[in-house]
Each structure stands twice: as C-alpha cells, then as structure tokens.
Amino acid sequence: METLEHWVSGAVFAGESTRTSPVYNPAEGTVSRDVRLATTADVDTAVQAAKAAFPEWSGASLAKRQGVLFAFRELLNARKAEVAAILTNEHGKVTSDALGEVARGLEVVEWATSIPHLMKGEYSENVSTGVDVYSLRQALGVVGIISPFNFPAMVPLWFFPVAIAAGNTVVLKPSEKDPSAAIWMAKLLKEAGLPDGVFNVVHGDKESVDALLEHPDVASISFVGSTPIAKYIYETASKHGKRVQALGGAKNHMLVLPDADLDLVADSAVNAGFGSAGERCMAISVIVAVEPVADDLIAKIKSRMTGLTVGDGTRGCDMGPLITKEHRDKVASYIDIATKDGATVVVDGRGVKADGGADGFWLGPTLIDRVATSSDVYKHEIFGPVLSIVRVATYEEGVALINSSPYGNGTAIFTNDGGAARRFQREVQVGMIGINVPIPVPVGYYSFGGWKDSLFGDTKAYGPDAIHFFTRQKAITSRWLDPSHGGINLGFPQNG
Ligand code: NAD
Numbered sequence: 001m002e003t004l005e006h007w008v009s010g011a012v013f014a015g016e017s018t019r020t021s022p023v024y025n026p027a028e029g030t031v032s033r034d035v036r037l038a039t040t041a042d043v044d045t046a047v048q049a050a051k052a053a054f055p056e057w058s059g060a061s062l063a064k065r066q067g068v069l070f071a072f073r074e075l076l077n078a079r080k081a082e083v084a085a086i087l088t089n090e091h092g093k094v095t096s097d098a099l100g101e102v103a104r105g106l107e108v109v110e111w112a113t114s115i116p117h118l119m120k121g122e123y124s125e126n127v128s129t130g131v132d133v134y135s136l137r138q139a140l141g142v143v144g145i146i147s148p149f150n151f152p153a154m155v156p157l158w159f160f161p162v163a164i165a166a167g168n169t170v171v172l173k174p175s176e177k178d179p180s181a182a183i184w185m186a187k188l189l190k191e192a193g194l195p196d197g198v199f200n201v202v203h204g205d206k207e208s209v210d211a212l213l214e215h216p217d218v219a220s221i222s223f224v225g226s227t228p229i230a231k232y233i234y235e236t237a238s239k240h241g242k243r244v245q246a247l248g249g250a251k252n253h254m255l256v257l258p259d260a261d262l263d264l265v266a267d268s269a270v271n272a273g274f275g276s277a278g279e280r281c282m283a284i285s286v287i288v289a290v291e292p293v294a295d296d297l298i299a300k301i302k303s304r305m306t307g308l309t310v311g312d313g314t315r316g317c318d319m320g321p322l323i324t325k326e327h328r329d330k331v332a333s334y335i336d337i338a339t340k341d342g343a344t345v346v347v348d349g350r351g352v353k354a355d356g357g358a359d360g361f362w363l364g365p366t367l368i369d370r371v372a373t374s375s376d377v378y379k380h381e382i383f384g385p386v387l388s389i390v391r392v393a394t395y396e397e398g399v400a401l402i403n404s405s406p407y408g409n410g411t412a413i414f415t416n417d418g419g420a421a422r423r424f425q426r427e428v429q430v431g432m433i434g435i436n437v438p439i440p441v442p443v444g445y446y447s448f449g450g451w452k453d454s455l456f457g458d459t460k461a462y463g464p465d466a467i468h469f470f471t472r473q474k475a476i477t478s479r480w481l482d483p484s485h486g487g488i489n490l491g492f493p494q495n496g
Helices: 040-059 062-078 080-090 095-112 154-165 180-191 206-214 227-239 262-278 294-305 325-340 395-403 418-427 463-469
Strands: 006-008 011-013 020-025 030-036 123-128 131-139 142-146 169-173 199-201 218-224 243-247 252-256 284-290 344-347 366-369 386-392 410-414 432-435 471-479
Touching (some): 006 040, 040 131, 062 080, 062 180, 142 154, 142 206, 154 169, 180 199, 227 243, 262 284, 262 410, 284 294, 294 386, 325 386, 386 395, 410 418, 418 432
Parallel strands (some): 169 199, 218 243, 252 284, 366 386, 410 432
Antiparallel strands (some): 131 471, 344 366
16 A cells, blocks of 8 residues: 655655555545654654755745746646546545636636736835835745645645745645645646745644644744634644634525525525535535525425436546545434434435445435524534525524624625625625625635634735735835935934
C-alpha cells in the first residue's frame, strides 16, 4: 500500500513520523492509500524550509513572481482533468463537480496574476513643505494554511496563489481525508518554476495543526473547516501572536416568497441541496417557504429528485458518495431524529441503489418537511444530502429565523419583487447573499466569507481582503534635506 508523504523544499519528505491514516475511495468503501501524519518536528522542518526560502522569494521582482503564477495557471488549466480525477477518487464528488471546483480555484490564480497592480502603494507629495509620504505593502513571511476535506483543491487555491504572489512562503496542511490534490498542486508549482521551499505540504491531524498554530516562525494562519475547530484555531493562533482568518461551518437558508418562480426555485434547491452530496459550505440545507407555496414547491422538488442518479463520480451520475462511513452514518441518523421530532420525511435517501461499490458510503437525496426549529435536524450543520423545509407565514418571520441562526455564511432569496430582494439584502445578517441565485460564491475578485460563527477574524478569503491579509503596510515619511529646514524643534511634528 502506497503511503503519501509530505512535500518540503521541492521534494518528497517522509519525516520521522511512523503514524499514518487511511485514505478511502468513498465510492468503493476501500482504502486506496495511507497518508503520513506529521510530528511537531516534521512541521518544524517544513517551516524552516519555508523560512529559508522567504528572503529570496520576497525579494524576487514582481515580474518574476507574476511569471510563475502565469505558468501555473496555464499548467493547471491544461491538466485540470488530472486533478479532477484525484478529487473524484478521494472525495467522491462527480467529475463535472470536480472540474467546477478546479475552475473556481483557477479564478483566484488568475486574479493573483494581477499582483503588480494589487500591491501598489500610495504616494502624497508635499504633505509638509518638502516632505513626502508614501506607503508600501510587504509579505508577512511563512504563512500556514489548514484546509477541509470538502474542497481539497479549491480551498487551498483560495489562499496560496495570493500568498505566494505577495512574496510569502507557504506551509499547507490539507485534510488527511483527501490529501493527494495538495501534493499534485505542489508538483505543478515546481513545474511552473516556483523555487523550492516556497510551497510546502505537511499532512497530519491535530498534532501537526497545533505545531503550526504555535510555531514562532509562522506569521499567519488561514483556516477553513467546521465551526468548533475554527474557533479553536482562531483562539490558539491569536494567543501565539499570529494573524488569523478562520472560516467555519454553515447552515444556509433559502427564503422563498409566494411570488417566486417555483420551477426556478425547485431546480435551484435540488442543485444547491444535493450537489456534491450536500458537502459544500454554501449548500442550501433549509428552505424557508413563505406560505402558501410549500405544498406546490415540495411537489416540484420531489419530482426532480426522482430523476437523480447516485453513484461512482466517474460514471456520469448526478451525485457521489459521502466522505467516510462514519460521516454517512451520522448524516443518515438525522432522518431518524426528524421522524422522532415530528417532521415528515418526504424522500428517504437510505437504501438508495447506487451505481458504485457495494461498500461505498452511499446516502441518497433526502427531503424532510415541517422540520421544527427546535430539532437538531434544523439546528445542526448536517453536511450531507438532506434538505429541510421550514414553513413560515410571512417574510418577516423568515428573515427573523435566518437571523437567529448562529451561522451567517450564505443565504438566498427567491422572489420577483425587487423591493423585497433589496430589503432582504439589507436586513439579513449573512455574509454572502444570492438573489434568485442559490449558491452565491463570489467571483475571485471579490472576497469570500460569512458572518457570525461562519468566520472568526475580520478578513475574508481571496479578493481584496487577501492582499490585506497576506501583506503588512509601511508608511514612509521622507524629506531630502534642504538646509533651510534645519534646526532644533522638540515639538510634535506638524504639517506646514
Ligand atoms: P474539520 O474542521 O473537521 O477539519 C478541517 C481541518 O482541521 C482539517 O485539515 C483537519 O485535519 C483539521 N482538524 C480536524 N480536527 C482538528 C482538531 N481537533 N484540532 C486541530 N485541527 C483539526 O472540517 P472538515 O470536516 O474537513 O470540513 C467540513 C467543514 O468545513 C464543514 O463544517 C464546512 O461547513 C466547513 N467549510 C467551511 C467553508 C467556509 O468557507 N466557511 C468552506 C468549506 C468547508
């Protein structure tokens, strides 16, 4: 059985650890390889490699750094089918979805190629007689990135292209559940001309994460994962003096007003609820139906669900398996909880006939109506193909419900009333909003992130926020000596 090793200083690195973790093909339910789990000392080796590469890389010209990103963009685009196959093999998502993930990551690479423009400072001439002030931005140093299982390529791509373009060096700790895409990208960066040591990958679990959070030579942490871990990451890394952005979990509501186009709503609900088997932080998991639309809407969603195919992602199915058996069992357990709590299970995904391995981690699309807001089905982030319906009487009741959620990642409103949509975008306490758009992931030149328990720290991923996060600003006040301005003056400097 192959053991996937770390990547340090532009080469495979086995390190000292003897611990490994199994990586599954979730469509077969079998172990396809093991992944090494780094020790604290292994993480230190990676950080030291990144630290050693920093002076030369941060001092490289903008043109040189931009050139590497352009080359990486070309290679990634040309070979996206290769990494998509890795994603399908280890995560289970269907090929079209895997290609979509890479396409959204490519957007950030393309945006990062604008780094010469994005790093420009400001200049004010003659702020005082003969005195100029200007600002510039510089890289932080070694930056740490810790990513989740559900987007093994895209989430790292949210961060490292901008981090590298800005002159930082990187240690990435991908999810141990599907770690191969990170190594594939590391090799591609080398092929694109990135100097050794600028981008390093360590695999691992809590030990390696803690080693990064506490390492004195790591300047910042960018984390994406579940809310309890995001909170822990934010607190621990902050305590160790680091700049932190920690994106957490979600429970995304879709508010459907009575005037909405219900065919569009049903298509959108099915796509956003069951795409990637519901393992997306921007998946719609709750439909808030303003009566009297619920019965008609449920009928339309149900008819679309009967046509969905579940199976191995390479076989042209609509939906793949879940990431692990434990996760599949946990997600399925919410169907029992729903029944116990008095909800109506309209479509039960258990026992689905999947076009894949007999031991694959299967659960079919599931629809649950009349979910009580006191039920764990409503309160928990389920992270699987389970779509809940909550019925409300008014727009106000729907918005109040969304705003009472501890999460604030994404939401959507479906309506033909522009005034209602405008009011919603103002009143709803959520970071990313769709108006007749179910998965409002901002394009690469905006920034991605939620509110409340969906993001700890004030800086979102990619877009303009990323330049702010991955650089520090200096303001310089300069005077080239003019003898007429000499002399002693102990007063506080003033402009004049
Ligand atoms: P997770 O929190 O279990 O793991 C995320 C990362 O943290 C992994 O690299 C993992 O190895 C590490 N980790 C796990 N347990 C740890 C611990 N006790 N101490 C230190 N590190 C630990 O998340 P996941 O299951 O991989 O991913 C799914 C979650 O990520 C969902 O909650 C989803 O909403 C969230 N997510 C959020 C966004 C967003 O943008 N807000 C995007 C994608 C996924």
